[in-house]
Amino acid sequence: MSFDQLRWYSNVVMEYNPGSYINLDFDEHNTRRFNRHFISFKASIDGFKHCRPLLFLDGTFLKGRFKGNLLAATAKDGNEGLFPVAFAIVDSENVQNWASFLQNLANVVDGDRVLTFVSDRHVGIIESLPTVFPTAYLAFCMQHLQRNLKDKMKYVNKLYRVGMVSKLRACAYAPTVTAFSEKIDAFIQSGRHIAINFLQDLEPHRWANAYFRGKRYGEMCSNAAESFNNWIKEVRNLPITHLVDAIKTQEMNQMSERRGASSTWAGAMCPVMESKLDKAYSDERSWIVSQSNDDVFEVHSHPSVLVDIGKCTCSCFQWQINGFPCQHAMVAFRNSGNNLNALVEPYFHVSTYQLSYFHTIYPIPTVEKPHANLKNYVILPSVVCRPPGRPKKKRIPSKGE
Structure with missing residues (x-):
């Protein structure tokens, strides 16, 4: 029922929050199965224009009956606060869904600014971003790279692992090419085949300060995206329409609270x-x-x-x-x-911060919500897929079989 209610919910969002962007995608002609639902509220679209041109991408598992994933693009305001820009519910985190998410996102963000994205190395992001955002820059999250490196050293001494991770961080933070060359040589000499294997498909312009040409404002990790995932942690088990509305309510409350708080700030800087x-x-x-x-x-x-x-x-x-x-x-x-x-760049000024939260996300009343009718369902849930690595349960025959 909740999947089919997305049709009503999408229409009502556009009625009470005109200028928002919503894309509901399902197989209309054959299975009628849900594929994806992208949403960005008008207040978020306008507010992001006054945030740094920096977006964090990430996905997280949903815990409801029909599972699925939530993909999100999150920014930071001038006071280092979480600023959700857009999110989507998808049947799974794959290349096709990331491509669709980025294509919808391109209809939301201002195309006049050169954007920088920070994310993990999901193939869907790496393949789709240059096509959808040809002038944008992509930076790999340092925390993900560190985890990837640790995975390659599962069976080695813990102290050695810590040392290698520290040397990798030194490479990433090195501000000049000369300093980077010195740090990367030390990393390779310490790690030998592990380091060479790890760096094989890792271009420096995606992760090292010395080679990165975009502006990521010192943000080496996709911590804003992970903060968003933690922010919605309590609602990930809700039915899909309730889930979308719960996130809307959190965004609405946050905007209102920060709008009120910033009105009392006396200084010029956040x-x-x-x-x-x-x-x-x-x-x-x-x-x-x-x-x-x-x-x-x-x-x-x-x-x-x-x-x-x-x-x-x-x-x-x-x-x-x-x-x-x-x-x-x-x-x-x-x-x-x-x-x-x-x-100091205008993004850190109080006046710009207040513009980020100037607009309002309006509530979605349910008083005129139509009653559910099984015969009129148009959208069916996506097919539940077992998480990777989970074996199929064996059926134990009963006595007499």
Whole structure:
């Protein structure tokens, strides 16, 4: 019944939240089986325009009678908060469903911004993303890479595993090609055939800071996507229409709460970012600063670096990598006389944050919901598939058979 109610629910969402995007897909001509249901509310579509052009992709299992998976695209607001953009219920996490999800997502996000996606290495994402988002960048989640590396070292010494993972992280975080080359050599020498095998199909431009050309604002892991999965943990066992509506209610409440909270913020920066700025600004450094012109400074750290406040760059590359002023920039700023807020991207400003939550997700009343009629069902549930690796139960014959 709940699968068939998606028809009614989709229509009502568009009535009360016009401008939302919904795609309900099922086999209309043969089996009438459910395939997928994609949804993005108008308030989320408009709000994402004021978040960083960064999306985290992930999927999670559903626990209801008919199983299935939930795929999600999640962003972060200017205060590092979870910002759900779109999600879909699918019969399984496969290449076809990820391709469909990304095609629907392309109808939701602003095509004028260059996007960066952070995800695991699911083949559906890797194959579909370049076609659907040809100008976007894809970064692999560091936590997934670490788990993949550990899987290749199941039967080796634990201390050795920890050391190899640490060396892999050092490669990923290295800011320059020179530093990366040094770290990757140490990784290969320590791991030998394990390291060579692990790196065989792993292009550096997908995971290493030194080679990545998109902007991921220092986000090395798909933690926002995993936070979304944890956020919906309690509703994953609900029937499908109730599940979709429960997620809608959570998004609606979150938007309302954050809209109200941000109205009381007095500063120009979001609180989390303001705290980071204050810490960096007040950090006592004995570095000497030499000034070249109004924008360019040399900070005599170890080693010394060049800071260009006008271009928002530092030769340590941390400003470019994180999209947020590094400690060298903050030290140089003290000598510049510039407005500190101008050094920080608008996405971290309170005014931009408030625009993210300016719009409203409206409730979906059920007072006019039609009564269920078995004879009028159009959509049937998807076929339940056993999770990979679970053996089929053997039937034990009864006495006399």
